[in-house]
Amino acid sequence: MSSQKNGAVAFMNPEETETQETQFRTRNESETCSSGFPGCQSDINRNKTRVRKETDKILESECSAFNGEEFKTRSQIILKMMYFFQVLPFYLLQFCSGMSVGYPSILVPQLIASNSTGLILDDSSKGWIVSLDYVMTALIALISGQLQTMFGPKKTSLLACFPICLSWFLMAVAPNMPTILTSRLLVGLGNGILTSSVYIVEVVSPDNRGSVVMIETAFRSLGMIFVYLMGALMDWQTLAWIVVPIPIVALIYGLFIPESPIYLSQRKGYTQLEDDAPPQNISWKETKHSLHHTIQMFKRREVICPLLLLFVVLVAQQCSAMKVIQGYAVEIFADVFSNEKSGVKEGQSVDTDAYWSAVIMGSVRLVATLLAAKYIRNFGRKTMYFLSAFLTIVFEIAFGFIDFFNLGARFKALPIIIISCQVFSLQLGVQTFPNLLSAELFPNDARARCKGLVRAVSSLMSFAMLKIFPYLETHFGLHGSFWTLAAILILSLPVIFIFVPEPKDISLDEVGQFFLPAKTIFYSHILSSEEIVTPTPEESFGRIRMIENCFGSAGRRIQADHRILLAEGMLSKKSHGKTRRRHFFLFNDILMWGSVLRENLNLIRQKIEKLENIQVEDIKGSIAWRIITPGKTFLLEATCEAEKLQWMMLIHYAKLGREKTASTQTSSIADTPKKILKEDPVIHYANIATNTSNLAVNQLYQMYENESIKKISKK
Template sequence: MRENTEIVEDKKEETDNQSKVRQFLALMPCILLSLCYGTNSAFVSLLTPQLREDCSEFPITEDQESWIVSLDNLFTPVVCILSGPIQHMIGPRSSIQLACLPYIAAWIITIFASDYKLIYIARLLVGISHALSTTTIYSAEILTNEQRGPFEIAIASFRAVGSTTVFAFGLLFRWTTISQIMLGVPVLALLLTFLIPESPVYLISKQKEEKAERSMRRLYGNEFDTEQKTKKIKKNLETISVRQGGKKLNYIKNINQHPEVYKPFLIIMVLGIAQMCSGASVLRGYVIKIFDSIFATNNIQDSSEYAGLENSTLTDADDECIKQNQVQTWAYISGIIIGFFRFAGSVFLATKLKAHKRRSMYKVSIISSILGLLLFSLFSFLKDHNSENVYGWLSLAAACFIVTTVQLGVQNLPFLYSGELFPADIRVICKSSTRAFTTLMLLGILKLFPLFVDSMTLAGTFLLYGCILTVLCPILYFIVPETKGVELEKMHRFFRKATVNESQRPNLDELEEGAKARHDMNANTTKDAHDNLAYESNSEDGYNTFITVQ
């Protein structure tokens, strides 16, 4: 009897492992798009310093430099809002294919760029792909409940891998060669999309049940009960369709009567301000420029050691120009080190988020971020007034501390809350709107950063960021709710209360009490709500909805 049980368990484990592999392979285009996001975000950080060199391929001004760094955020808000209807019309898989095309076009334009105007066009195209790739619902719709969390974190972590890779290439090549190499990533992602199955939820919403079942067998194996899953998805889609009838327009017309909409929106806006002032965004966009200036007077390397010389087309007559103004090798190494710590922070968050409360993680994150900003400000100030190399290294250590600690909450919690706090039937609209406002703030912070540095120095700019976070810290303490273990369907009850204080924050036991009574559940059997949620998609509006499995 025991042997039979062991055989059954071994077979089930083997089937589960095969299902994991199938799902992972289906996610390869999403992983590559995340890599593209990281490479494109980091690329401008090395592109602009190289173009500001005395003997660059073409010159750019400081104003043009700031536009190159920030311009990819200009179209992103509009595309984010349109992404839901786009996915509904063409499907999640086709939206991934669509996201690859602007990336490909952007790299091609960058390769042949002869002036800053072509770089502007390339960055606008990058912003379109950023919006489409970050709002895709493909991964959420094909992953099982057990694999959704770990795989989503894995996908996001490849952004850090992409940025680290670009900085490593910066040690060896000029930006033109890096563009040629990176072109292969979105091309490969596009080719792989023709090998993956379409989302079963999308197919069922379009009355293509037979194709949906074939898709599920490809994703989960031939032993998966596709018929039962199909019925469950159909029922959920019908329930949502009936429940939402005409409700969205009512939200908009009577917004003052819907605190479950405007309160979380305001909370996420404040979280977004903290996110923008954490220093992580400007470090990602200007890391090479920042550490090139920090290490500029350090005698760390011989004057003949310059990054990217082997790919330079400069003549011997221009050699003197190179020696006078070339990006420091240690600036690229700093980018690599910071990218590694950013990746480590993401991995650490993935291991701790399920075991710890989100408010606790956020408090640790914002307090640590403030400390990191103040330390970076101090060390960069000392470096400006002292030629000792130690202050340059301490500035790098402080920057690594910042990018690690912001990953624990300040950087990630706004994105997490935007998918949790809003009512299910307008979640896509609210999430897209908050994403749009966030990208507009990102555009401003990146565009204004050089002006802040010119007017108040690098140390003063980061001191300002630290002061802003310090002011926001007590405000966030009182308004940020604890959502760990709270069912999404019950989240709106908290925001309908008159005030927001410690006693009124969502309490899992209180919120679950009514549900337990109705379903005759034992009080000691309550689990983390995230383990009891089955994900389905409202393809009628292109957004994601969690349906509680009772």
């Protein structure tokens, strides 16, 4: 039970309520009986009834308060805890993965400083230690997706426990370089299985998907912080012994969690709500069919398009220099702190400040990941990505100047601050989103295979970057290497902006529609009896959300409980002597259109007109009709007369059925973001920056469109 005071809810146990009721009842009885009248007992009964009614009234108001906001808040917390504990074994493995990524950064300097005869390092062997695991990751990731499709994401992902555990054991007892390289190969094998897994993204709801995946990245960051910290306190082999038990715990825990529901539903239609047992054995015939399906899969537009786009995103990820910083963090800081730009020398201990700088950098990465997990539900994927990319480029260039002018030797705090800011920036999007997008952009039947392929390509790129970087640093210097990476990152951004969709909050069943060509679709049908059959708001919900995402952060929110999508398609819009192709959307209360950067992917310059403000005039003998609004008049042209009549009739029926309450509902929705902005300054200022950049993009597109029209008119 609860009592409400000044809008707050305080909970009381039933005994307290009963005691208060008894005291209140006794006080009323004594007051009534002291009057001495014969009707005293009847007064007592009336007081009892009054107390009971007041108590019931209080309890009813308190229960309604609990069943509303309080219940919703508690249920969301419980749901997030369920997600967390269901994927906890994979979080533990991600912790090990983060340690394996940061481990070479403390291993290489310690090996150089030890000057051991059995462990002699040169530029070549140093590059192999840092990058060899990525070779194995690439190879295993190619078949990991196929294994997940055949045996399930959970079982396949838990296989990573064995090579990860064995790799750390070999590292702990390694007497020579071949053993160390073997350990790194096993690390790559485990990481290839783990990072190709689609288990986490398939067991959570769409609105929690981004946050749960970001927590996965947070555990990797924790692993890096741990290895940097322990590297300053102990030698590399003692540290390896500490990690050995973690994958064993993850394996035991993982045996008791359920399999992916999407995998179970695709395998013979099984769901965990049914009593049937899931399939256990895969026949050779099914295996051949699965392999054939994999080959045919890459011929589909909704598979090959996101695959190629993700390759561009991966190039941008490598150019953010995160892999370089992860693999050579201690060495980079030691070099930039030294006047000679060579902070790691044989037989000499490494500057302790270099280790602690790496710890600070890892901590900043963790904070950035947690912030991204918090705000990923408030911003689109692309909004955070481009904010991250812009800041990353700025700090990459700044770090190059610090190295060029050798400022780190005089001001040690300066390179630490700049690198930490760079890591913070790239962790908000450039570094983390390729993993998230690879789990979101592919259809259900292709997700596991494609994510494995994307991970393989990513690992090969990481291997190449880590292997080449020592030679780049030798020939161009640390500053020249960072400036080169920043330039390539800049060149990749226009492609990502135009062609990569916004999958935020989109169901995994519908995400493939982004890559299908735009076409005219009538969701409502007019019967011969002059009746119209329209979809329900629930049926329109998914597509309306995709349309919102196509307009991105520059567009207005159009999702509403009452809103129904009646039709959409590409139409020619003629006004002021200019003809332009626009994507039009007809709802039951508004007509909306936008300029097309890429069909079904990227729309800008959103325009909305309420249907009650629209008049429609037919232009006989043509495939065009006129739209008249209070502010403008323009012609719309379809591809054929039948399509034109369908558009005009649906607009007519929508105007007739327009509800007067629609405007009230729309205004209440428009007020929602304003309340959020007042409460959270991060969202407020980020939206200001986003709106400014969107305005600049719209102006650039307007200039480009006007120039194109001039060229066509001259011809």
